[in-house]
Amino acid sequence: MNNYDVIVVGSGLLGLSTAYQAQKAGARVLVVDRGAVAYEASSRATGYLSLRADDPDEAPLAEMAEKLWDGLDEELGYPTEWTQKGRLWVAFSDKQLEELDATYKAFQRADFGFEIIDADACRKLIPILSDETRAGLYTPRSGHANPQRVSQAYAWAFQDLGGVIVENTPVYSVIAEAGKVKGVKTATGELYADRVVLCAGGYNANLLEPFGVVFPVASVRLEALVTTPLPPMYEVGFIGLNGLSIRQTKRGNLHANGGPHEWVDVDADHEPAKPNTPIVRNLVRRMIEAFPVAKGTQLLRTWAGVLDITRDQKTIIHRFDHPEGLLVAAGAGHGFGMCPAIGIAMADLALKGETSAPVDRLSLDRFAGLSPDWKVQKKWDAGSYNT
Ligand SMILES: Cc1cc2nc3c(=O)[nH]c(=O)nc-3n(C[C@H](O)[C@H](O)[C@H](O)COP(=O)(O)OP(=O)(O)OC[C@H]3O[C@@H](n4cnc5c(N)ncnc54)[C@H](O)[C@@H]3O)c2cc1C
Structure with a gap:
């Protein structure tokens, strides 16, 4: 039996903002993280919102985020130090x-x-x-905000709504049967829900590999x-x-x-x-x-x-048709600033299958046919540096 409607893998800001919005919309949401809440990129970021002016595909989502930042303290009920x-x-x-x-x-x-x-x-x-x-x-x-405060604010606001966060529990794989998501396999056992949202940073690629997806992060x-x-x-x-x-x-x-x-x-x-x-x-x-x-x-x-x-340094927001119920988000290096808008888009896609947020050009479809060794080709493989 499912105790949850949605399982979110990863308690960084993409996971927490998605979880918050889905819980607010009435779903029962569980967030599972390998470590402590928002202990990775989200609380370590500088805290800037970039309007993505050089990128017509992303700029509309950044403008949506800009409007949301303005009311975020009031929305979440905790200070973010947004200025x-x-x-x-x-x-x-x-x-x-x-x-x-x-x-x-x-x-x-x-x-x-x-x-x-x-x-x-x-x-x-x-x-x-x-x-x-x-x-x-x-x-x-x-503008900019305090990344630790923002992470705390989303986590607390989500929990205030009754959302549940499980820490220190690595997710090893997504369970799918007959073309539909069933849940996740973790270090402590299986957890079940019809919708699984992957917000596990670079580890999204590992979780998607069994489905034949070359995830370009x-x-x-x-x-x-x-x-x-x-x-x-x-x-x-x-x-x-x-x-x-x-x-x-x-x-x-x-x-x-x-x-x-x-x-x-x-x-x-x-x-x-x-x-x-x-x-x-x-x-x-x-x-x-x-x-x-x-x-x-x-x-x-x-x-x-x-x-x-x-790979193209743009946000990824994607809902899979196969297996049904699987979604993924990736922040592309500017996920902190975008997170209020990404959370709304992801929660909509998870619960309603569609969103009015401007994400049409941010799906995985733009990477169709990507070679599995793209990182090596781009010299982005482990151990190399760039500026
Ligand atoms: C130093 C620095 C400065 C930055 N500055 C900015 C900035 O100014 N503006 C901006 O917009 N962005 C900035 N960024 C980028 C921004 O932090 C990220 O885009 C954003 O935080 C991504 O959020 P996330 O939730 O996807 O990832 P994360 O915060 O990394 O969260 C991913 C979570 O998934 C968990 N996880 C991973 N694997 C598993 C697994 N197998 N099972 C369960 N859980 C798992 C991790 O433990 C982690 O908590 C910066 C990043 C860094 C590091």
Whole structure:
């Protein structure tokens, strides 16, 4: 007998937002995670919403997410520290100026009100920017939130509605019979539901392989750090063209992440390895280049996160016809910002089989015929780096 209508595999933000929306719609939802709630990419992210202006396939979903972020504290009943003061890409060299110009041209595909601003205007937005600042690209509509608060808010709001989260329980496979989903096989036994939603990051690929699906995600490790607090000085999201993102938290800490990124393998039973001191030192060097005042701070914490990047770096939202009842979502490196909208789309697809969310161009169909060795071809196989 099914105790649940929907089983969600993975308690990151894609899983939790889907679970929250499905439970809110009246379904009985169980979330199962290999580890602790939102312990992987979702709570380790920087916390930016990207409007995906260079991508007409994704921009409508990002705009939907933008509207939802605005009311999310009220919706969930817990603080997320969302702030929407825009985002600033900053160039510090001639080469980076060229990249800034290329980014500007790419963003013109969407009408989100971007503008190139000079160094003085950049410093009005972020007073601690270095004297080497050359120019910036400013978008007023992006925002950021605290990833740990957001993860907590979704988990608590879901549980407040009666939703159940089971931790420390790896899912090994999806059970399907006669073309229909029946549940999942876990480390502690089988769990049953007619709908199974896979939100297990890079491990989605392993869970889909038995169904003959080449799921186009690769897992990548990304380093991050947070300094001791400075007086609050800026609220826009900083993106340096030196490969570093730095937001200032509500308490004044500088929270940074950046490349290079290392491609890794994931498995069901073990947490992916995370620390990487030499790369963190490199992040610190670039942070001081951008914000010289950071030299007076100390590192409070450093960590790494493993996220899944899809082959075309766009979100995947897919409902399978065979087996019926199986769905999958992948965040493509910007799932944090998109999560309020992805949750609604996935819950609709799981419960009603359709959604009015703009996800038509985000299904797996775009990867038909993908070769199983696509990662090797793209040099995204475990052990290699990119920036
Ligand atoms: C350092 C860093 C910075 C980032 N910055 C941003 C940003 O600024 N903006 C943005 O939009 N995105 C950002 N991202 C990306 C974003 O974090 C991800 O796109 C998003 O969190 C993906 O959510 P998820 O729920 O799919 O994955 P996750 O949060 O990784 O959750 C997947 C869950 O599945 C569980 N799981 C895996 N295998 C199994 C299994 N076999 N059985 C059961 N459970 C399993 C894992 O334990 C995990 O809890 C960043 C990521 C990192 C690492």
